[in-house]
Amino acid sequence: MSDIKQHLQQQLRWHLDQRDPRIENLSDKALREHASRYLSEQVDDHQQHQNLIREVVNEAIGLGPLEPLLHDAEISEIMVNRFDRIFIEKAGCLQDAQIAFSNEQALRRAIDRIVLPLGRHVDDASPMVDARLQDGSRVNAVITPLALAGSCLTIRKFSAKPLTLDDLVKSGSLSAEAAEFLSLSVSCRQNIIVSGGTGTGKTTLLNTLSSEIPGTERVITIEDAAELQLSHDNLISLEARPKNQEGQGAVGIRELVINALRMRPDRLVVGECRGAEALDMLQAMNTGHAGSLSTVHANTARDALRRLEVMVLMGGIELPISAIRQQVASAVDIIVQIARLSDGRRVVVSINEVTGLDGDTLQVATLYERSRATDSLQSCQTPCQFAQHQSDELQARLMHCLVG
Template identity: 40%
Template sequence: MTGRHPVDEGLVTAVREHLARRPGPVTPERVTSALRDTGTVVGSAAMEQVAGALRAELLGAGPLQPLLDDPEVTDVVVNGPRDVWVDRAGRLHPVPIDLGDAAAVRMLAVRLAATGGQRLDDARPTVDARLPDGTRLHAVLPPVADGCTLLSLRVVRHRAFTVDELVAAGTLAPGLDAVLAALIRSRANLVVSGATGTGKTTLLSTLLSLADPAERIVCIEEAGELTPRHPHVVRLVVRRPNVEGAGEVSLADLVRESLRMRPDRVVLGECRGAEVRDVLGALNTGHDGGCTTLHANTAQDVPARLEALGALAGMSREALAAQAVSALHAVIHLRRDRGRRRVTEIAVVDRDPDRGALTVRTAVAAPEAGGTVTGPGWAALADRIDWAG
C-alpha cells in the first residue's frame, strides 16, 4: 500500500480553483460536481474513485483518510513520511504508506489544522484541533518536533453502544450493568476515570443514553465526542483565542453558562484544569446527575488528580475535599488490558475521618478472571442507589 491517490496535482488544483470561484461550504457533493465541471472524462466507477480521492485530498486527511475510515482503527500517528502507525485493538502496527517527504507531511499538517479552524506555523508550532468529521488532530512542527512534523489523529466513532453491547464485548462484567443503570436512575454524580484510550467517553455516552428521555442534558466539551442516544442533548464547545489572543471561551466559562440553560444534567466531557472548581460548585448547588471524565491510572489516584486540578484553580486541599465529598457520589474506573477495555471498579467518594483528606473506597470490583466482588464501599453505594438487587 503506497497511500498515493491516482489523482494528479493538476486535477486537484483545477477542482480547488473551481470551488474557490463559487463561495460556500466545501461539501462532498460540491467536490463531485466540480470534478464533473472540469470536463474529466472517466467511467462512472472511475469517476466515483477519483471523486473519493479528491474529497480525501480537499476535505479529509489525504493519503491517511483510508486509515481513518477503517472501522478497526482508533488512532493514526505519523513520525515521518514513511513512518506511519495505526492503533488496532489497542496495539500499534506500522503501515506501508509513503507520504512523500518532510515538506509534504508539514503541508498536510498545516492543511488539516486549517480545516479544524486552527493556525499551525513557525510562530505557533503546535496545534490541537477537531476536524469536521470529529477526528481529533494534534500536530507538532520542527524544530519542536525533531526531524519531521509529528501528527496524531484520534478517530471519533459517532455511535453510542448499548449496555448489552458493552456486556457482550467484555467491557462490563455481568451485574455491573444493573449497578450503573441504578446510578443513572438515582441521579448520582459520576466521575468516569481511566488512562488515555480506555473508553471513558464511550462509556459515558452509553450511561447518558440511560437517562430519562424527559431530561435535558447539556454537554460541555473541547471537541464534540459524546454521542448519547437521547432525545434532548445540547452541546457547548470551547472556543480558542484568535491570533491576537482574544475571544477565548473556556470550559470554566461554559460550565457557568450551562447553569442558566435549565439543565437536568450538566456533563463535562473531560475535567483537566481549573474548571474543576466550577464543576464541583455546580454539583453542590442542586444539579444532580452530573458527570465528567478524568484521567487517572487507578480509582485510588482520583483524589490526588482532583487535588492537582484544584490547585490550578487556587483551591486548598481542604476546600477541594469539602467540595468533592458532597458533590461526587461514585467513580467508575476503566482499564485497557492487552487491547481490551473494561470497567474494573466502581468506588464511592469519601473523606478520611482522621486526616480529612479525600479518598475513594471500592464498592464493586471486576477482577480480570471474571465476576464481581463487593468491597468496603458497597454499603454506602447500595444506600445511595436504593439497591434491592
C-alpha cells in the same frame, strides 16, 4: 507513474484554483465526483489509472492516504509520526500502516484542510492545534519547529454508532451486574467520575453513561474538543475556544462551566477536568446538579481524588485542604476506574464509592473489582466491614430513588 501523478496533481490544483462559483458551491461528495471526472479526461485510459486518480483526489480534496484508514471501522487511532511514517491502532495493537504522504507539504495541506474550516490555524507562531473531523474524531497536530522530524498528526476515531452498556457487557469490558448498577446510578442522579489513563476509553465510557440519562432532563455537555455523541432532545453542547492569532478570544472550560450553571441544566457532563474548572464542577455537583459526570486522568480511584484536589488548588483560590476534601467527599459519589490491558482490551477494572471523610482522609470503598482469575468484573463480597456497610447504604439510596 509518479510523474503522471505529479502532473495530475498540478492539473487538478490549477483547475480548482480557477475560483469557479459552480465548483466552490459543491458539497464534498459532489466536488470529489467533479474532480474525478476532470482527471479522467486528462488521461488516455482512465480505467487503467483509476487508483491513481483516486489517490490524487484524496490528496487534493481529502486527507490523502489517510482516507481509506478513516473509513476502516476496525482502526481506532491513526498516528502520523512524519509524512512517510504512519501507524495505526487496530484491536488495541499498534502496527505500521504501510502507506505514506508524497511529501511534507502534502501532510501540511491535510492538516490545514482539517483545522481551517473550524476556524483554527497552525503555523510557526501556533505550532500545535486540537481539532475534530466531521464525524467527531479527535485530531491533534504538531508542526515544526516543535516536531523535529516534521509535522505529526494523531487522529482518534469514534464509532459512528455510540456504544451502549450492553455492548460493553458483550465485549467483556463490564459484567452484566455492574452495568445494571451503573445504569441505576445514572438514573438515580449519582455524581460519577470516570478515571483512567490516556487512551483507555474514558470519553467512550462517559458517552455510554450519559446516554442513560433520562430523556426528560436538560443536559449540557462541555468539552475541550467536542466528542460526545448524545441523542437527547433537550441537549446543549458547548465547546471551548482557543485564542485567535492575536492571542485573544480564548474561552476555557471553566468559563463554560460557570456559564452553563445559568442555563438551567439538570445535568452537567464535562468531557474532562484538567484544571481549575474542577472546583466549579464540584460546586455544581453540590448545589442542585446531582447526576453530573466527568472524567479525569488517573491510574486509581484514590489517585483520581488526589487529582481533583490538585486541580482545585491550580485555580489559585486559597482554600484549606480540609475544605477541598470536604467538597470532594460531598460531591463525588462513584468513581469508575478503567484501563487498557496488555492485549489492547479496554475494560472497567473497578467501580468505587466515595464514602466520606475519616479525619482528613477521603474514604473509598470498592464495590466491583475485576477478578484476575476469571477476568471479569465481580461484586466485592466483603472488601472490609466499613466498605460493605457503605455499599449497603448506597444500594438502599438507589432503591429508594427507584421506588420514589
